[in-house]
Amino acid sequence: xxxxxxxxxxxxxxxxxxxxxxxxxxxxxxxxxxxxxxxxxxxxxxxxxxxxxxxxxxxxxxxxxxxxxxxxxxxxxxxxxxxxxxxxxxxxxxxxxxxxxxxxxxxxxxxxxxxxxxxxxxxxxxxxxxxxxxxxxxxxxxxxxxxxxxxxxxxxxxxxxxxxxxxxxxxxxxxxxxxxxxxxxxxxxxxxxxxxxxxxxxxxxxxxxxxxxxxxxxxxxxxxxxxxxxxxxxxxxxxxxxxxxxxxxxxxxxxxxxxxxxxxxxxxxxxxxxxxxxxxxxxxxxxxxxxxxxxxxxxxxxxxxxxxxxxxxxxxxxxxxxxxxxxxxxxxxxxxxxxxxxxxxxxxxxxxxxxxxxxxxxxxxxxxxxxxxxxxxxxxxxxxxxxxx
Numbered sequence: 001x002x003x004x005x006x007x008x009x010x011x012x013x014x015x016x017x018x019x020x021x022x023x024x025x026x027x028x029x030x031x032x033x034x035x036x037x038x039x040x041x042x043x044x045x046x047x048x049x050x051x052x053x054x055x056x057x058x059x060x061x062x063x064x065x066x067x068x069x070x071x072x073x074x075x076x077x078x079x080x081x082x083x084x085x086x087x088x089x090x091x092x093x094x095x096x097x098x099x100x101x102x103x104x105x106x107x108x109x110x111x112x113x114x115x116x117x118x119x120x121x122x123x124x125x126x127x128x129x130x131x132x133x134x135x136x137x138x139x140x141x142x143x144x145x146x147x148x149x150x151x152x153x154x155x156x157x158x159x160x161x162x163x164x165x166x167x168x169x170x171x172x173x174x175x176x177x178x179x180x181x182x183x184x185x186x187x188x189x190x191x192x193x194x195x196x197x198x199x200x201x202x203x204x205x206x207x208x209x210x211x212x213x214x215x216x217x218x219x220x221x222x223x224x225x226x227x228x229x230x231x232x233x234x235x236x237x238x239x240x241x242x243x244x245x246x247x248x249x250x251x252x253x254x255x256x257x258x259x260x261x262x263x264x265x266x267x268x269x270x271x272x273x274x275x276x277x278x279x280x281x282x283x284x285x286x287x288x289x290x291x292x293x294x295x296x297x298x299x300x301x302x303x304x305x306x307x308x309x310x311x312x313x314x315x316x317x318x319x320x321x322x323x324x325x326x327x328x329x330x331x332x333x334x335x336x337x338x339x340x341x342x343x344x345x346x347x348x349x350x351x352x353x354x355x356x357x358x359x360x361x362x363x364x365x366x367x368x369x370x371x372x373x374x375x376x377x378x379x380x381x382x383x384x385x386x387x388x389x
Contacts, residue, residue, distance in 0.1 A: 023253050149183075150184065152186075
């Protein structure tokens with residue numbers, strides 16, 4: 001039987017063997033609570049501090065500004081609600097700018113903020129989800145207090161002009177008594193783009209472990225002191241009092257190892273992913289009436305395409321029978337009724353939205369496997385169209 005071809009790596013990745021090995025001792029042997037005063041607790045605290053320091057070096061930031069969370073979703077929530085919960089903003093809700101193609105863990109926080117008095121503006125996106133950085137200037141208001149834009153879109157792979165946006169905000173803040181806080185969701189960017197946090201000119205950056213061959217249940221937020229975050233939860237003094245609860249030491253160790261691996265291997269991985277993505281694009285273009293929804297120069301691991309006349313969920317399950325695993329969109333919302341808010345925002349037609357699927361690659365995929373995927377995809381699309389015609 002042919003081995004499975006897993007192309008849903010934007011939903012989650014398998015844990016790398018090196019990560020499993022790094023985590024193993026912290027389940028049974030080095031199991032201490034870092035808040036305990038005895039030797040086992042001190043050993044756990046040393047591991048926690050060492051991991052934070054290593055991540056600081058890898059991401060080129062001050063380790064004391066890194067806060068561990070349980071997920072990228074929590075990191076996004078802590079970033080936005082942590083700013084909105086500061087005493088000044090609680091008294092004076094302001095204006096937030098984002099885009100209509102953000103992850104639900106940002107958009108639903110924005111919806112919540114609008115319910116408690118914040119006003120919201122959405123930057124326009126083109127037919128590939130791209131934004132014009134200069135459009136930010138037209139949306140800025142005297143009471144703009146937060147800007148939140150993801151670096152790599154999780155459905156299209158579109159890369160946002162974060163450095164340009166950060167420069168605009170940096171210049172704007174020189175004239176403001178209350179500076180704008182700039183948040184960047186980096187969950188899909190880590191391991192797939194060459195960047196370091198200082199280059200982004202952001203104040204807050206979110207990350208997730210299970211998108212980079214690390215474990216589930218661990219996320220990370222980098223927060224510049226200028227953001228002046230307040231906690232969302234209460235109960236302990238862990239993570240500088242910003243995120244209470246006993247730290248997930250095995251997860252933190254695994255996440256740290258995973259980040260080290262993806263950064264160390266980034267040049268070769270990017271070369272491989274770019275080659276795989278182009279081969280997939282070339283193959284899809286041979287399928288009649290197929291449409292590539294992702295930009296040509298998007299993130300190298302992501303590709304979204306539509307096959308009008310074929311329902312996306314049907315295509316997903318037909319391919320699954322051939323041991324090819326793809327997705328219809330974001331894993332957090334793809335099982336719910338409705339259509340992708342991302343594909344709606346780029347003005348796709350209803351048939352193109354309902355027939356869209358997302359391929360997300362990994363360096364372990366081979367060109368032979370992509371060739372088989374294209375062959376199976378072409379065969380399956382034709383088969384389904386024949387059934388419903």
